[in-house]
Amino acid sequence: MFKAFKIPVILNVLLSLCIIDGQKPSIGGQPSAVGGQKNTNAKRPNVIIIMADDLDSRQLSCYGGQNLKTTHIDALAKEGLKFHNLFTSEAMCVPTRASLFTGLYPVRHGSFQNHKPVYDHLKSVGHYLGDLGYRVGLTGKDHVTKPKSVFPFDIVAGFEPNCVAPTDEYGLDDIRKYITGSDKPYCLFVMSINPHAPWTVGDTTEFDAAKLKLPANWVDTPVTRRQFAKYLAEVRRLDDQVGEIRALLKETGQDKNTILIFLGEQGAQFPGAKWNLYDTGQQSSMLVRWPGKVKPSTETHALVQYEDITPTLIDIAGGKPVAGLDGRSFLPVISGKNKEARNYAYGIHNNIPEGDPYPIRSIRDHRYKLILNLASDKPYYNRFMMDRNRKDRNTVWFSWVDDTADANAKKITDRFEHRPAVEFYDTEKDPFELKNLAADPQHAQRIATLRTELEAWMKQQGDEGASIDRVYR
Template sequence: MRNLFSICIPLTVLILMYTVVGRSSAVGAESTNDTRHPAGKAPNIIIIMADDLDSRQLSCYGGQNLKTTHIDALAKDGLKFHNLIASEAMCVPTRASLFTGLYPVRHGSFQNHKPVYDHLKSVGHYLADQGYRVGLTGKDHVTKPKTVFPFDIVDGFEPNCVAPTDDYRLDDVKKYITTGDKPYCLFVMSINPHAPWTVGDTTEFDAAKLKLPANWVDTPVTRRQFVKYLAEVRRLDNQVGDIQKLLKETGQDQNTILIFLGEQGAQFPGAKWNLYDTGQRSSMLVKWPGRVKPGTETRALVQYEDITPTLIDIAGGKPVAGLDGRSFLPVISGKSKEARSYAYGIHNNIPEGDPYPIRSIRDHRYKLILNLTPDKPYYNRFMMDRNRKDRNTVWFSWVDDTTDPNAKKITERFEHRPAVEFYDTEKDPFELKNLAADPQYAQRIAALKTGLEAWMKQQGDEGASIDKVYPKKQEAK
């Protein structure tokens, strides 16, 4: 670690970074919920979470390929977050962070499908302590062991993210939200738009007219697959609309906080399983009638680890000592424009490919990425399967492309990465221009490296050595 990060910078910068990193973790900060619930009635909470959503495709976030009517309605009626960052752009680590309020190394799921530590508590415990019922319907990754995730499992939405269909019904969801005298927090976990992209109506989209992300190679295969993906985004939007309709029909809409979360980026090269913004940057919309001003936006920097502390704060609870996240309720209530100074990222590639550990740190504008084994090529078995004789996949269509002059540059950049990457995400949202060697950013890069090193030390993150194969634990009940 010392050899990787050692660099001479002024003592004042070191002190500043140490102070800010410590403050941004904010363990045991004071409760911000200084306005109690009206008439003592705690709000219900429904959190709808997407699965592998490229949030830039949502029309309320500037997407041009489809109009996401129902998700846009949430943005119109609530608060839109522009800087929600996933610390690890994979399903299981992101959801474990959401539920526990801990970063991946501390909750244990720092590789995809690696289980959390079985001594932990989660949002199910913390909200139950405040008198809430806590339920979950749909994708059930990170619901075991039950001792860590004591959710009421509600039938209705498909739990298997790779199922060929996503049939759902709302009978049991309706029963859950209308039964009992306790407030509820219900997680509605959609499997859309997770691969294999087999549901939804593809006839809505003309492949030739789609606007592709700037970091893609334009090939016929890419456009065909993107059509399938967008059809599932439409399916997700319809599910959001159905939940909105159910709340109104049952009279729950005025005392229910409705939150939409985008999870992490799509299963296309450069997004999921990476620490680029197309993988890490997510979406969050918060509708809270009477408490959140409609049509508002915030650029406050928040992470998935901050959501459980915020839910505890909303429920009237005190901060839980030892969590990595901190409540951003002051941002929701309009009392603050800022939440944290830095957001952090971690990627461990096993079991989805060869070892390829990556770490990142960002502020509101600049982002530093460290590839801890830059001498090795990046490889992901889902996108770049060495054993497939059929090369008719998005990635291999990029590799084989001879018409796009940028194709080789894009694929080489993805497969062979330098030790240090540094981006101005405001000017370069797709992170195509690496500024690491630009002398005008040397001091900023040095300060961010120091902050990242301090965070890794605080987390107990040993870096490259933890991206290895671990013995399998018996499945928890």
């Protein structure tokens, strides 16, 4: 039993956990721990969230991509709201999904390294929406569904759960049964494994590798172009899946009362994207189609993070804010009442178990990005892209290292392996973050301000920095 003198201390801790981005919770009428329910007389909407796997969102034609026309994803953009500034806090699959489901940043949910499990005392979107009368299901990639006590999803057959499977055969029958099998509203996560490596599905004959437009931070080699064509074939496969889900909603008559959300996850498994804190890794895509609520063909530059999605779903379902979550609802942005959602987006990278320890932290506002490399005295190394023992498995990276024809090859590979302690970028002028402005006195005050904000966030999160990037038993 707690003693009376401990109560103020406990309250202070709970309040401190709610202070994110410089905003404090209201003292009067604290939200309940599970989220109470507002007055919801109207029929509440269903929600389907389609999530990609390792998607370079810049390849989507509705986001400016020039290598393929993503017809069905583009249709969502035409019918709804397009977000330009959604960021994952940690550019790898398990932490991103744990943040999506829990509304917490990685250090607080525990999955701050890839495949590190979340803490088993947590609650997630399954609890929060379940308490509000929703069925919460998931089909497809299931990396973050354990323990069941934390992630009480209805697991629905249909999509491939293994992201490295050589095929991604799927069917819609069980999904159809789930979305039509009850009068209770549902929130269904459709988790595709495309376009996650090994890029073995899809029709590559659509693409002429020699004519592909490569990202500006890549080395142009024949191997890179060949692998990129395989990657784009899986983006096409993803786009087709989005089309089939849209058709299913229309076929079952649920398209009018179902919010359809598309999410891009984090960047692709190419050097400089996934497993890094550059925008090509952190920046994602989000499209929201909500008939009667969201104006078609609208766009927003509001800053949001994956941690904000569960609080938004709670808000949509009629629940009150949940105390202690890191994320915040951006429903006012969706409804057009607000243009902004937060001041900063934060980033964390811990490299174990995917390579040598290489902790990184970042913060960005709408334009500027600060990156702190906490182990800059060592070279960056990732075993999936740069395996020293299996060069045959890492053909793209080693084709860059061995390239002698491209004058920029050595500059690009050196930049990737050997990083300064501080990086600072103007992402408006330099979207691929190739010109480090950290030493420019013109930006000294801006860098100092962002660093202060970043360090305050780390302290609030309980993030000790470099020391947490270690092997856990």
